[in-house]
Amino acid sequence: MKSLTxxxxxxxxxxxxxxxxxxxxxxxxxxxxxxxxxxxxxxxxNQSAWEGLIEWGEENNKEQGPGGYDYLESKSDSEYIxxxxxxxxxxxxxxxGIGFKIEQAMTQMAEQNPEQHFAMVDGFIDxxxxxxxxxxxxxxxxxxxxAAASTTETDHLGFxxxxxxxxxxxxxxxxxxxxxxxxxxxxxxxxxxxxxADAPKGKQLASAMYANGADIIFQAAGGSGNGVFSEARDxxxxxxxxxxxxxxxxxxxxxxxxFEVNGEERVITLTSTLKEIGSxxxxxxxxxxxxxxxxxxxxxxxxxxxxxxxxxxxxDEVKQxxxxxxxxxxxxxxEIPETPEQ
Numbered sequence: 001m002k003s004l005t006x007x008x009x010x011x012x013x014x015x016x017x018x019x020x021x022x023x024x025x026x027x028x029x030x031x032x033x034x035x036x037x038x039x040x041x042x043x044x045x046n047q048s049a050w051e052g053l054i055e056w057g058e059e060n061n062k063e064q065g066p067g068g069y070d071y072l073e074s075k076s077d078s079e080y081i082x083x084x085x086x087x088x089x090x091x092x093x094x095x096x097g098i099g100f101k102i103e104q105a106m107t108q109m110a111e112q113n114p115e116q117h118f119a120m121v122d123g124f125i126d127x128x129x130x131x132x133x134x135x136x137x138x139x140x141x142x143x144x145x146x147a148a149a150s151t152t153e154t155d156h157l158g159f160x161x162x163x164x165x166x167x168x169x170x171x172x173x174x175x176x177x178x179x180x181x182x183x184x185x186x187x188x189x190x191x192x193x194x195x196x197a198d199a200p201k202g203k204q205l206a207s208a209m210y211a212n213g214a215d216i217i218f219q220a221a222g223g224s225g226n227g228v229f230s231e232a233r234d235x236x237x238x239x240x241x242x243x244x245x246x247x248x249x250x251x252x253x254x255x256x257x258x259f260e261v262n263g264e265e266r267v268i269t270l271t272s273t274l275k276e277i278g279s280x281x282x283x284x285x286x287x288x289x290x291x292x293x294x295x296x297x298x299x300x301x302x303x304x305x306x307x308x309x310x311x312x313x314x315x316d317e318v319k320q321x322x323x324x325x326x327x328x329x330x331x332x333x334x335e336i337p338e339t340p341e342q
Contacts, residue, residue: 028093029094029285030067030092030094031056031093031095031281032069032072032092032094032096033050033053033070033071033281034071034073034074034080034083034095035074035098035099036101038222038223040073042196042223042226043223043253043256044248044249044251044253045222045250045275045277046222047251048250048276048278049277049278050278052277052278052279054069056069056281056282066090066091066092067091077105080101080102084105084109093293094117094119096281097120097121098121098122099167100166102123103120103123103124106118106120106130107125110127113129114128115129117293119132119133119281121281129295131295131296133277134297134300135280135307136299136301136306137170137174137220138173138177139174139301139307139329140273140274140302140307140309141170141172141173141175141218141220142181142325142336143309143322144178145176145177145179145180145218146178146179146181146182147178147247147270147309147314147321148175148218149178149180149182149186150317150318150322151315151318152186152215152216153215154213155183156187156188156213156215157175157179157189157215157217158189158190158206158210158216158218159171159172159217160192160193160202160205160209160219160220160221161190161193162192162194162195162221163194169340171220171249171273172190173337174338175218176188178325181334187213189209191205193205193221195224196221197224198223198224199227199230201227202225206232210231210235210244216244216245216246217246218273220249225249226256229246229256232246233257233259236266244268245268245269245270246269246270247270248269248272250274251272252272252310253269254267256269269312270312270313270314271313272310273307274307276306276308280298301329302329303330309322309326
């Protein structure tokens with residue numbers, strides 16, 4: 001995977017940690033993650049987390065299941081508490097909650113079970129037995145906006161989010177800010193699916209956006225974003241002269257935008273924002289094994305290699321523009337909004 005940013009994480013430089021609990025011996029440490037409705041094959045957020053947990057397990061000769069590593073899928077919000085209880089009954093040392101929607105349930109369970117170690121991905125829980133792993137999504141989204149605005153032929157972009165909230169707000173705000181940094185007059189249409197697991201609705205929203213003139217859509221919608229790729233593939237298959245793009249999210253989604261048209265390979269993934277969820281989880285577990293579990297808030301941005309942007313199909317000229325903005329962000333010269341209102 002080609003990336004415009006480094007991917008090694010420096011947890012120690014960004015952790016605001018409480019005092020460690022007892023050191024967790026490597027041979028005994030086990031971990032489980034609880035997903036949202038997107039599941040581990042959403043080709044985005046949850047899948048990235050699961051791939052990181054698998055990598056940690058395999059590198060440490062762990063087996064999937066009790067005493068090693070595993071996952072539980074939540075089909076609805078009502079299953080979060082049940083799944084956390086199931087994970088605790090499995091005696092896993094660290095329970096990861098993946099996605100902001102599980103934050104309320106994990107907050108409740110962490111308070112009731114102070115001896116259990118939890119790790120909240122994309123949320124903050126102020127408790128000594130919870131480590132919060134958060135990302136500066138708006139930084140990567142800003143670069144995506146720069147790339148899209150530097151590539152568009154219609155000066156009309158689209159943003160399709162999954163569920164409105166603090167996390168996806170950062171994607172939307174950063175993307176629009178990056179696009180406007182290149183072209184203050186650019187048009188950006190915004191829609192929300194209302195779910196991270198509704199690909200048909202994502203496809204429907206993408207269809208309307210492309211029909212109304214948007215030629216690049218950034219989807220931050222989990223499994224719902226698969227519908228955006230599906231619509232773009234269908235449109236290009238029907239009209240190979242159509243020049244439209246999708247911007248992937250959380251992991252390199254070039255594969256989702258690669259297909260065959262008239263016997264030739266076509267790629268419609270312009271670029272993808274990277275969110276090193278799996279690498280962060282893996283490094284966090286390795287640090288816990290070596291130094292003991294530490295609660296507190298950990299935040300990862302461009303400077304820490306926690307977020308980034310793939311080279312994708314960007315031209316050399318656009319890559320140069322992106323890299324210039326990237327350095328300005330790392331140097332603190334650009335303040336990126338975290339909410340659309342800002």
